Amino acid sequence: MIHRHRALIVTIFALSLSVTALDRNLLAAVWPILQAQLHVTNAQYGTIVAGFSIAYGVCAPVSGLLVDRFGFTRVAVIALALWSAFGIATAFALNFHALIACRILLGCAESASLPAVAKVYATYLSPPERSMGTAATQIALTIGAVSATLLAGGLTTKYGWQSTFLVAGILGLLWIPLWLWMSATPRNEAQVLLSQSAERGIKRLLREPGLWALVIASLLLMPLYSLWTNWTTVYLVRERGLSTTAANLHFAWIPPILAMLGGISGGWFAMQAARKGTPVQNARFNVCFWAALGLLLTATIPVLPGAGWATAAIGMSFFCTLCISINIYAMALDLFGTSHASFVFSLLTASYGLMQTVISPLIGSWVDHHSFDAVCFLGALSPLCGIAILYGAIFRRVEPEHTPV
Template sequence: MEGNVGREKQKYIILGLLFMTWIINYLDKLSINIAVIPIAKEFHLNESQTGLIISVFFMSYAVMQLIGGWLSDKYGSRKVILISLLLWSVFTILTGYAWSFISLIVIRLLFGLGEGSFPAASSLALAESFPKAERGRAKSVLTSATTIGGLLSTVIAASLITTIGWRNLFHAFGVLGILMSVLLFFFLKPSVTENVKDVEQKATKVPFKKLLKMPMLWQLMIMYFGVSIVNWGLASWMPSYLVKVKHLDLVSMGAISMIPAAVGFISVLTTGWIIDKFMVGREKYLIIIGAIISGVCVYLMAHAPSIPLVITYQSINNIGALLATTTILTLPLKYFSPGTIGTAVGFMYFGGQLAGAISPSIMGFVISLFNGSYNAAFIFLMLAMIIPIITALTLRTKDSSPEVLQAQVQ
């Protein structure tokens, strides 16, 4: 009895620690979207160069997703999380010492390598600590940390840049990450709570080549690629859009951005509950509905005549986009065997970070091509949401289980 109580307490401690780490992750990662405004002025950068600074991080980040997932399955989530957090915190600090466009490119490239292992490792830590029936809610809580991190990064970055400058902003966030790694060192101790059969499955590693034969793996990666085009495109360029096109100052922009982020936070938590309670085996319908809502709202946002309407459509977009995103991110934890979760999640995140590498650069190029107009860039995002809709129509989870998926690669 005491052992069960101890395991219950430990899994929520782990969830809380990972929640805080994800918030720090997004503070470090997304602050560049605000900081790039004064950086572009200081280094005399155009929109294409600005987009490249944002995108280069995702190039190395994407590559490391694949390696990080495999490392997590091989060496365990704890080691990979600690090393990744330390590395990206160091490169966050170094970002504040950048002296040129090229130095920023190099530092952001290394930043991506350091951070790339964390998403898959954190998902594996959840799978090691929560039973399948609770993983949708646990993953939604973890995903909600990204919305809080996105909210805080905009508000805090905008405020700190105007008071202490963009360089000191990165120094402060990097130190915060190092302090968090000390806390994780002492308290992050994932333990498998599934039954004996699952533990035995965990010991059975599936070769990566065989894992690639699983149709669901590719479907998840493609869907996550599509929704991430929109998520990272808006995260990267909405601050600049609100400042340059809608003529808000940095502080006002940061404050008003809290509204869509707060709506997204509620959407993520609600989605996790819906998945676990009502949509087991029918998750693809949530993905389709969410993607349609997002695509329509991106179009409306591009043509909104006022700031209140822009924020309204952005908020509804967050409901749809995060409905699809949260569902996609939960599926590997429910339908893949424990010994493959880290690698599978890493592969899926690889698709998402490819989108992160592509989307900001394409949008920057399109905005430059149309002389500062964002309309064509928003149309690009709207069309990207067709990808998860079409792919979700082919997804079959109703009769799937870890055992069935495992058998597909035998």
């Protein structure tokens, strides 16, 4: 079991991701209202998401190097203060150009979040515990995502959409003193874990085929994560005929809850298999493989009757996506150790940001003229392609007795 002191440190730091998810998901939750007030299109929404994503993706490797060089406390505190300020500034953005500027700046600042958390996990958690650590990431992200939909549903009608961004920014600033207090506690256990990892040069790291297999696999998996993070409310309003308030209060908060359960389940199954003797990496791969098969059901979402069934299927798609995602990120920590944990995570983060940069305008433009049917179909197929790449680049080289089943 994870020692109580280390678990508390990991939990408090993971809460910074709740603030990240809150800021990130608020725009999706209030978009149908913004669309009407500012007279903008879904294609422009896709462009805004792309602006955030390219800033996030380009800045992530730099953020990862900064975390590895200066430590997670300094970088995370500065980054969180900045992204809270940019989130608050969004409340005063009254046109498309101001919105995209705020989101680009938000993406730059938020790019430090996952690399910093990766350093915390690699520092404080042993290898068998890391899948549960990355599951804690999804719990924190889910808290933020659910809070975004409920905050939008509860405040927008009464106080305007601007109030949601103001509240989110203030909550982010309140996290800073909490972490500064916790970071002053003794780190003896962390130093022991840190000493177990060998140093590895950046140039050598970049020549590792396993690293790029993880990046490509993540590229093929995460379109579904991007889809359900940014487009669930839009889907329910456009395809299922709900109002924005009804979509947020009654349905859109459910898929993130199931995503959280997927993250916990994926981490738990991998950890239990490892404790029973399955090599850790093989245990993670097995979870990824079965979850990718489950994601084929994503293609059925457009033909399901009613918003309730569609929401349940979106939730299960999100569940399986997170089963894979948390294990891919844990694989990165297992394979490449503590010394460059933030940089490795930052490459995965960058791949997500750049992927989202490409697909978001395409989804927006397609949805403006067609429907979500083709989007769901393609999203259902891409994760299996990623799993095949993982198997070919990493696991096919494992000895026969350790081959994943």
